[in-house]
Amino acid sequence: MKKFWYDYLWIASLLYLALGFFNILFAWLGMLCFLLPLILSAVKGTKIYCNRYCGRGQLFALLGGSLGLSRKKDIPGWMKKKWFRYGFLSFFLTMFALMLWNTYLVLAGAESLKTAVSLLWVFKLPWSWAYHGTLFHPAVAQFAFGFYSVMLTSTLLGLLTMIFFKPRSWCVYCPMGTMTQLICKGKSKNCDFVTDETHKNGYSDKKEEGGGYS
Amino acid sequence: MNRVRGKKAFVKQEECVACGCCVKLCPAEAIKILNGLAAKVDRIKCLGCGKCAKECPASVIRLQEVEE
Ligand code: SF4
Ligand code: SF4
Ligand code: SF4
Numbered sequence: 001m002k003k004f005w006y007d008y009l010w011i012a013s014l015l016y017l018a019l020g021f022f023n024i025l026f027a028w029l030g031m032l033c034f035l036l037p038l039i040l041s042a043v044k045g046t047k048i049y050c051n052r053y054c055g056r057g058q059l060f061a062l063l064g065g066s067l068g069l070s071r072k073k074d075i076p077g078w079m080k081k082k083w084f085r086y087g088f089l090s091f092f093l094t095m096f097a098l099m100l101w102n103t104y105l106v107l108a109g110a111e112s113l114k115t116a117v118s119l120l121w122v123f124k125l126p127w128s129w130a131y132h133g134t135l136f137h138p139a140v141a142q143f144a145f146g147f148y149s150v151m152l153t154s155t156l157l158g159l160l161t162m163i164f165f166k167p168r169s170w171c172v173y174c175p176m177g178t179m180t181q182l183i184c185k186g187k188s189k190n191c192d193f194v195t196d197e198t199h200k201n202g203y204s205d206k207k208e209e210g211g212g213y214s
Numbered sequence: 215m216n217r218v219r220g221k222k223a224f225v226k227q228e229e230c231v232a233c234g235c236c237v238k239l240c241p242a243e244a245i246k247i248l249n250g251l252a253a254k255v256d257r258i259k260c261l262g263c264g265k266c267a268k269e270c271p272a273s274v275i276r277l278q279e280v281e282e
Contacts, residue, residue: 001238047250051234061235065269074273080229168271171233181232184250 006053010062013055017155020148024115024130024141027148034176041180045187050177057171060158064167075165075172085178092175095121099146107139114142118149119156218280221262226274227252236266236275 019026033056037049050057064070078084105111115128127145134141158170171177223244225236230252237245237253244259245266255266257280267275 001241041250045249047232047234047247050232051237051247057233057235061269072268075271080231080272080274085231166269166271166273168233168235168269170271171235172231172272177231177233181250184232188249188251 007058009053009055010058011055013059017152020130020144020151022130023132024127024144024148025134027144027151028140030147030151037176037180038183041183042187045184047177047180047184049180050171054176056155056158057168060162060168060170063159064162070162070167071164072167073165075161075169079161079169080172085173088173089175089178096150099143099150103139103143103146106142107137113138115145117145117152120153218257220280221264221277222257222260222280223255223262223264223266223275224278225253225255226276227254229272229274231272233271235269235271239265239269241265 016026016029019029033054036053037047040049041047064072102111106113115126115131116124117127118124127148131141131145154170154174158174161169161173232247232250232252234247234253237247240260241263242259242261244256244261245253246256248254253275262277264277267273267277
């Protein structure tokens with residue numbers, strides 16, 4: 001299959017994690033994979049970010065697929081249910097808000113900068129070697145530590161579900177993927193093919209003249 | 215002849231997360247993601263190879279025999 005430049009964005013994902021190891025301020029670059037998917041889906045009404053540009057999805061596909069680090073089993077049914085996907089998104093956003101609050105506390109001078117990365121929201125890893133001071137307010141670094149924690153935690157969860165289930169299992173409950181799909185849903189309210197063409201066991205089986213899509 | 219028959223891929227669209235893995239893998243370019251909501255298979259193009267079903271992280275693709 002023909003490869004395009006965007007098929008190599010998994011390298012950027014790896015590089016991102018590595019850079020945060022040396023200087024935490026690079027964590028700010030992660031805002032790109034936070035804002036781009038949202039902007040692209042809001043503007044274009046598609047999940048083009050997931051479908052094409054997401055380096056993390058590509059990384060899991062590579063590690064789990066070509067490198068064989070995945071059992072390639074079906075994920076449990078509950079993990080793809082709406083309540084779980086939306087529930088995880090809500091949890092994720094709550095933790096994100098908490099991280100912003102902690103940044104605010106540092107900004108307001110109520111707390112001092114904590115040079116630690118938290119893994120899975122509870123484990124605090126000392127990470128002070130990656131902090132070399134900042135020209136700006138310490139809150140800038142606090143945000144970087146918080147954001148890097150989010151990225152590292154989601155990578156770890158993604159790796160775990162990659163190993164146990166299919167390579168890109170993370171994409172089933174990835175908060176960014178869920179959010180962009182919700183935005184697309186909001187944008188195509190009038191498009192009801194999802195329910196219209198769904199018949200036998202939920203597998204759509206309408207055959208159309210010509211196109212053959214369903 | 216544009217006949218649809220043999221093994222074809224079917225997507226359970228309510229549970230599709232529109233990640234696009236299937237699109238990348240399909241050798242026949244038979245899958246599209248519509249409006250960022252769900253995958254849709256062009257069953258005239260589909261060869262029934264099953265690659266998409268194997269990789270779909272949500273396991274929402276199934277091959278079904280189609281007679282027409
Ligand atoms: S669902 Fe998440 S990890 Fe998967 S392609 Fe989309 S943004 Fe990337
Ligand atoms: S791989 Fe599965 S979940 Fe992803 S777009 Fe295709 S059918 Fe949907
Ligand atoms: S069964 Fe094969 S040809 Fe048909 S949609 Fe899936 S990957 Fe494409």
